[in-house]
Amino acid sequence: MIWVTWRQHRAQILVTAAFLALLGMLLLGSAVEASRYVAEHAPPGCPGPAVACGEVAVALGQRYDTVYSVFGWMPLVAPALIGAFWGAPLLGREYERGTHRLAWTQAVPVWRWLAVKLTVLGGAVVAGGLLLSLMVSLWRPVFRSGVGSAFGNVGVFNMVGVAPAAWWLYAFALGTAAGTLFRRTLPAMALVVAGVAATMFTLVQVSDHYAEPARTQLSGTVVLDDPDVRLVSSAWVEPSGREVGEPSESGCARRVDVGQSSKNTDAWQACLFGKGYRFAVYYHPASRFWLFQWTEAGILTVAAAALGGLAVHRTLRRPG
Amino acid sequence: MSAALEVTGLGVRYRRTWALRDCSLSVPAGRVAALVGPNGAGKTTLMHTAVGLLRATEGSVRVAGEAAFVAQDKPLYDDFTVAEMLTFGLRTNRRWDGEAAAARLAGLGIPLKRKVGGLSGGQQAQVAVTLALASRPDLLVLDEPLANLDPLARHDVMRTIMAETAGRELTVLLSSHVVSDLEETCDWLIVLNGGRMQVSGDIEELLDDHLVLTGPVGASEAGMRVVSAGRTDRQVGLLVRGAPSPDPRWQARRPGLEELVMGYLRNPESTAMPALTGVRP
Numbered sequence: 001m002i003w004v005t006w007r008q009h010r011a012q013i014l015v016t017a018a019f020l021a022l023l024g025m026l027l028l029g030s031a032v033e034a035s036r037y038v039a040e041h042a043p044p045g046c047p048g049p050a051v052a053c054g055e056v057a058v059a060l061g062q063r064y065d066t067v068y069s070v071f072g073w074m075p076l077v078a079p080a081l082i083g084a085f086w087g088a089p090l091l092g093r094e095y096e097r098g099t100h101r102l103a104w105t106q107a108v109p110v111w112r113w114l115a116v117k118l119t120v121l122g123g124a125v126v127a128g129g130l131l132l133s134l135m136v137s138l139w140r141p142v143f144r145s146g147v148g149s150a151f152g153n154v155g156v157f158n159m160v161g162v163a164p165a166a167w168w169l170y171a172f173a174l175g176t177a178a179g180t181l182f183r184r185t186l187p188a189m190a191l192v193v194a195g196v197a198a199t200m201f202t203l204v205q206v207s208d209h210y211a212e213p214a215r216t217q218l219s220g221t222v223v224l225d226d227p228d229v230r231l232v233s234s235a236w237v238e239p240s241g242r243e244v245g246e247p248s249e250s251g252c253a254r255r256v257d258v259g260q261s262s263k264n265t266d267a268w269q270a271c272l273f274g275k276g277y278r279f280a281v282y283y284h285p286a287s288r289f290w291l292f293q294w295t296e297a298g299i300l301t302v303a304a305a306a307l308g309g310l311a312v313h314r315t316l317r318r319p320g
Numbered sequence: 321m322s323a324a325l326e327v328t329g330l331g332v333r334y335r336r337t338w339a340l341r342d343c344s345l346s347v348p349a350g351r352v353a354a355l356v357g358p359n360g361a362g363k364t365t366l367m368h369t370a371v372g373l374l375r376a377t378e379g380s381v382r383v384a385g386e387a388a389f390v391a392q393d394k395p396l397y398d399d400f401t402v403a404e405m406l407t408f409g410l411r412t413n414r415r416w417d418g419e420a421a422a423a424r425l426a427g428l429g430i431p432l433k434r435k436v437g438g439l440s441g442g443q444q445a446q447v448a449v450t451l452a453l454a455s456r457p458d459l460l461v462l463d464e465p466l467a468n469l470d471p472l473a474r475h476d477v478m479r480t481i482m483a484e485t486a487g488r489e490l491t492v493l494l495s496s497h498v499v500s501d502l503e504e505t506c507d508w509l510i511v512l513n514g515g516r517m518q519v520s521g522d523i524e525e526l527l528d529d530h531l532v533l534t535g536p537v538g539a540s541e542a543g544m545r546v547v548s549a550g551r552t553d554r555q556v557g558l559l560v561r562g563a564p565s566p567d568p569r570w571q572a573r574r575p576g577l578e579e580l581v582m583g584y585l586r587n588p589e590s591t592a593m594p595a596l597t598g599v600r601p
Contacts, residue, residue: 003411007404008397097398101391102448105371106412107455113412317375 001108001116009121012085016128023071023132027139030067034060034142064143074132075158076200079171082128083192086121087175088185091315095183114315118176118308125172129165136160151286152228154204161289166297166304171196173304173311180314199303203296208232210295213282222269222279232282239276250275322384324349324459324491325370329379332365338377338515339365344593345510345520347493349384349458352485354502354523355495356581357512363495364392366512367463370493385458386415392463394448398437402447405436406454413455421454424480442473449477453484460484462494466501478505499578509577511584518584519592523577526592530580533558533570540567548587559583561592 006013042056094100104110136159140150150156157163174195178188213232216224222234235243238250252271255264269279284292323346330343340362347353355363368374370381371389396405402425410416425432430443439447445465452460460481466474482505484490493510496502509526511519519526530547534557541549547559559579564572575583584590 001411004408007400007408098391098393098395099397101368101373101389102395102397102451103412104373105387105389105391106409107386107414108412 001113002120005117005120009086009090009117013124016082016086016124020128020131020135024135026067026070027135030063031139031142034063037063060143067139071159072155075155075164075167076197078132078164079167080193080196082125082168083171083175083178083196084189086125087172087177088179088188088192090117090121090176090179091311092179092182092185092188095179096185111312111316114312118312122169122172122308125168126165129168130162133160133162133164149228151284151289151292152230154207157289157292158200161293162297163293166300167196170199170300170304170307173307177307177311177314180311199300203299207292207296208284210292211284211288214285215280215282218279218281220273222281224281224283226286228286230284232284234279234281236272237278237280243280247272247277250277322349323347323382324351324384325353325493326382326384327366327370327379328382330366330369330376330381331378332362332369332374333377340369340515343379343512343517345517347491347508347510349491350485350489351508352482352492352506353494353508353510354499354506355493355510355512356497356499356502357495357518358585359497360514361512362515363512364463365515367461367493367495370459371461383459386455387459387461388452388455388457389461390448390452390463390465392467394445394465396436396444396448396451398435400436401433402430402436402439403432405447405451406432409451409454415456417454417456421450424450424453428476428480440473442469442476445469445473445477446480449480453480458489458491460490460492462492464495464497466496466498474501481505499581503577509581511581513585513588516588517593518588518590519581521592526580527574527577529561529592530575530583531560531564531572532575532579533560533564533572535567535570539569540565547590547592548583550586 037059038056041059042053091100094103103113136156140156140160150160158167171192175188175192178191178195179185182188182191208230217237218224224231235245236247237243238247250272252268252275254268257264273279325345325347327343327345330340331338332340343362343366355366357363365374367389369376370383371387373389397408400408406418406421409421410418422432425447428443428446430439430446436444436447449462449465452462462481465477465481469477478501481492481494485492494502494506507523509519509521509523510517534555537551537554537556539556541558542565544558544563544565545561547561549559550557559575564570584592
């Protein structure tokens with residue numbers, strides 16, 4: 001059965017492996033080039049927070065952005081592709097071509113046929129996701145030591161840790177289940193793409209509630225000094241200690257800014273701080289990275305198990 | 321002789337409609353059984369239940385030993401080579417006679433390195449039948465094996481199947497809605513109509529047991545078991561089971577297989593079923 005699984009799905013396996021290899025080479029090349037640049041141009045103590053390091057930091061930032069733009073689409077598109085090309089055809093194509101009547105009338109029982117395919121392909125998908133995560137995690141520190149964005153940026157968050165593996169597995173299970181629902185490949189693929197996009201949108205909304213947000217009060221500024229956080233909400237705190245969304249009787253006039261300028265808003269905020277107002281921010285700090293990673297992975301894995309169970313149930317109940 | 325396939329009180333329901341109801345039959349081992357009936361009669365449902373692709377809603381299907389199945393349209397993996405199809409069979413079966421299969425395909429001039437999708441319809445049918453035979457089944461179930469084949473390919477496919485039944489004890493159940501395809505090769509007849517069994521029995525015995533009578537309108541039909549009747553203004557044609565009436569105006573002759581089948585299909589009320597225990601040697 002393992003040979004059968006390999007023979008039927010080798011195109012997907014090889015294309016995915018080739019893609020990961022290509023990405024690995026790109027990341028490796030970019031990391032080597034960046035390290036060389038730092039070794040040749042950076043003054044002692046750089047990269048780091050010193051002012052002298054600014055030029056190096058800008059150059060590294062440009063390199064980072066160039067490479068990131070090549071694969072920044074991956075958190076959304078890669079699971080969609082995995083679901084569409086690994087999951088949807090697994091059962092959809094068999095039903096569509098009628099070959100399930102060939103495969104499931106051999107001596108191998110249907111449950112074993114399905115178990116081997118789900119295990120081998122599911123395992124490969126998880127391994128692929130972890131490999132992607134490992135490569136990105138090794139590559140990023142070359143550019144971003146000390147400046148994190150793996151938590152605050154949802155895109156990066158979903159490319160590191162266990163998130164890619166969980167997303168790929170979820171999409172694979174979604175595609176497999178869609179294949180049993182439609183019994184055709186193309187509609188199943190469409191459902192996967194829509195389903196992955198909807199799930200990502202939903203989880204981004206829901207992720208604010210993975211933990212109770214931390215609260216901090218700022219005075220003199222409305223921006224947290226740590227850029228790698230997830231903002232949940234914010235409010236003004238009156239001198240009396242009451243939180244309000246919009247200060248109404250503060251006595252500070254707010255004028256509308258024109259164009260890119262934020263001059264009037266800045267003046268209004270400075271006025272409020274001058275009158276004893278403070279700015280409360282609800283946020284998740286970067287220290288919650290693994291809590292969020294495992295929560296998201298847990299949700300996706302449970303969903304994948306439910307979808308896989310649905311596919312197994314539908315297949316075994318009426319295989320014809 | 322033991323039964324290779326035994327169906328008892330079988331009913332299969334798709335949501336609210338019954339595709340099969342109250343089906344009971346028994347095919348003795350070593351027979352080549354023809355399953356005939358109009359489209360939608362339940363032939364495919366019966367076969368799918370026999371090979372485990374469908375679950376019986378009520379009743380039971382019992383196959384003695386291993387069954388192999390060739391589904392309608394002979395599904396194969398188009399992007400596999402013929403050799404890879406044989407490996408597929410090897411990897412998914414306990415019993416496998418790959419050498420005989422390769423030899424048979426070589427004898428038919430089907431190259432092992434060719435992609436299945438690049439073969440002609442007749443060659444694909446041969447590959448599908450060869451795969452089914454290579455698992456050394458006790459019961460071979462073929463759903464419309466001759467549909468969409470040209471006359472030469474029909475003949476070749478039937479010859480492949482018949483050669484195997486001659487060599488060892490193999491029971492074959494094959495369906496068709498073209499009775500003339502089956503006349504020379506089958507020795508057991510099952511007629512399904514509207515999801516119910518009408519006929520199940522040895523073909524020679526069935527033909528011996530029935531008569532086609534032609535006579536003028538008004539000839540006596542008293543005492544006869546009329547299966548079905550066709551009337552014109554002046555003439556009556558009957559298919560009867562058992563002895564004819566003594567009225568001398570009837571001209572009697574033995575029916576052909578097609579006449580027998582058509583006679584029953586015209587009148588779904590008629591049945592010719594042996595008692596369930598009546599699996600005769």
